[in-house]
Amino acid sequence: MSVIRTDVAIVGAGMAGAALAALLAAQGLDVLLCDAGEPQAALPRVPTAIADVDSRVSAINMASRGVLDEAGAWSALPDAVRCAYQAMRVWEEDGTGRIGFDAADIGASALGFIVENRWITAALLRVLATQPRVQLRGRETLVSLRLPEEPGRPVQLQFASGLAVQAALAVGADGAQSSVRSLCGIEAPSRDTGQSAIVATIRTSGSHAHTAWQRFLQSGPLALLPLAALPGGHAASIVWSADAPVAERLLALDDTAFLQALTRASESCCGEVLEITPRLAFPLRQLHAASYTAPGVALVGDAAHVIHPLAGQGINLGFADVRVLAEEIARARGRGEPLASPDALARFARRRRGENASMLAAMQGFQRLFGDTHPAVRLVRNFGLGAVDRLAPLKRAFMREAMGFRQTPTLQR
Numbered sequence: 001m002s003v004i005r006t007d008v009a010i011v012g013a014g015m016a017g018a019a020l021a022a023l024l025a026a027q028g029l030d031v032l033l034c035d036a037g038e039p040q041a042a043l044p045r046v047p048t049a050i051a052d053v054d055s056r057v058s059a060i061n062m063a064s065r066g067v068l069d070e071a072g073a074w075s076a077l078p079d080a081v082r083c084a085y086q087a088m089r090v091w092e093e094d095g096t097g098r099i100g101f102d103a104a105d106i107g108a109s110a111l112g113f114i115v116e117n118r119w120i121t122a123a124l125l126r127v128l129a130t131q132p133r134v135q136l137r138g139r140e141t142l143v144s145l146r147l148p149e150e151p152g153r154p155v156q157l158q159f160a161s162g163l164a165v166q167a168a169l170a171v172g173a174d175g176a177q178s179s180v181r182s183l184c185g186i187e188a189p190s191r192d193t194g195q196s197a198i199v200a201t202i203r204t205s206g207s208h209a210h211t212a213w214q215r216f217l218q219s220g221p222l223a224l225l226p227l228a229a230l231p232g233g234h235a236a237s238i239v240w241s242a243d244a245p246v247a248e249r250l251l252a253l254d255d256t257a258f259l260q261a262l263t264r265a266s267e268s269c270c271g272e273v274l275e276i277t278p279r280l281a282f283p284l285r286q287l288h289a290a291s292y293t294a295p296g297v298a299l300v301g302d303a304a305h306v307i308h309p310l311a312g313q314g315i316n317l318g319f320a321d322v323r324v325l326a327e328e329i330a331r332a333r334g335r336g337e338p339l340a341s342p343d344a345l346a347r348f349a350r351r352r353r354g355e356n357a358s359m360l361a362a363m364q365g366f367q368r369l370f371g372d373t374h375p376a377v378r379l380v381r382n383f384g385l386g387a388v389d390r391l392a393p394l395k396r397a398f399m400r401e402a403m404g405f406r407q408t409p410t411l412q413r
Helices: 015-026 062-071 117-128 179-183 244-252 255-265 314-334 342-371 375-390 392-402
Strands: 003-011 031-034 057-061 082-085 087-092 098-102 112-116 134-137 142-146 155-159 164-172 190-204 211-217 220-226 234-243 273-276 280-288 297-299
Touching (some): 003 015, 003 155, 015 031, 015 062, 015 117, 015 134, 015 314, 031 164, 057 062, 057 117, 057 314, 062 112, 062 314, 082 220, 112 117, 142 179, 164 179, 179 297, 234 244, 234 255, 255 273, 297 342, 314 342
Parallel strands (some): 003 164, 031 134, 087 211, 164 297
Antiparallel strands (some): 057 112, 082 112, 087 098, 142 155, 155 164, 190 234, 190 273, 190 280, 211 220, 220 234
16 A cells, blocks of 8 residues: 655645645645646637637636635636726616625726636645645545544545555535545535526627626526627627426527526616536535644535635635635744644634625525515615715725735735
8 A cells, every 4th residue: 555645735626725735835845736637737729709609607806816826727728818908887687776895996807717627726735746745646535534642643544446545634625525525524514505607608799898787687687797808709608597397498498598598687787698518517515614723633625614605715725724724824833833833823823714704694694685675675785786876986996805804914924
């Protein structure tokens, strides 16, 4: 049986896990990054048509861009696959309430970027391929995990291949169905939102104007996210979250009928929707781990929390976890503490869990608020959106929050 001894073992080589590996390797730590799949460091082909664009995209806020910059991955993303958005427009179906956000109002060049998930992951893995302190292993399924009996002892991980690992710190970055979380006995209460998300890439007759558009329908929010220009015309990614029965009816439509429904639902904000890639759908659940840590173990990203996509904050919360964990590891080492000291893990959990819980609660509240058809609630909604739109200081605060500027600055090393 082969045994690997390492400083940090990260299970899950997606965006959060790969970013953490890059940040920790830059600190001079030895990192083992394992994934049940077969990670590919080769960059995808730059799209020339909407059929080339993967439906899974993320809205990367400015704080997350900073993480990717620090990891060395942002520069590996060509301009043709990252689309900056300078504005957001939010309005609702059942009333006059609307609000707009513009980067120029706070002196910023952009509010964020829309990028395909696979490009972000591939860029990070390409960076890791040049890091001698990082060992990447694919097709490794975690089957057991033994927590240390006392601080300073290693975590022991066993994989189905026969690989055995001893690590000062183990990190679960392995998604909503996290094996690390389960093997640590950490509960993760989840809530069925009653909605499904339909995702696809579309071509439109008009420009998206580098704007992220979101309309709150009674059945759920519809988002049109701007994509970089393609030779074939204007492109955008859609995330249409709808109550499950409505989603089923939408999925049952043929492409022509769905395009017509989408044009109406978006109020032609980007013109007529002309073309669409095959639609994918998945049920929406919210999940929050009861604890972010166990002795010698930390959880980041979807292993710790899964949020409704209406605010586009899922991976941004994950990158914030990564940044804070890397900071607390650096702080512990600077103090001469073990990198997985109980104090370091407690600081990480304290800094992240409350903020993530607040965001999950806010998304649950938004879903209920905009799904309520009572006339009095509708009146309050419309008044509230209009009032915030007129209050410049409050709008600026919302924008800074969405851009991730509330995050604690990186500690000096």
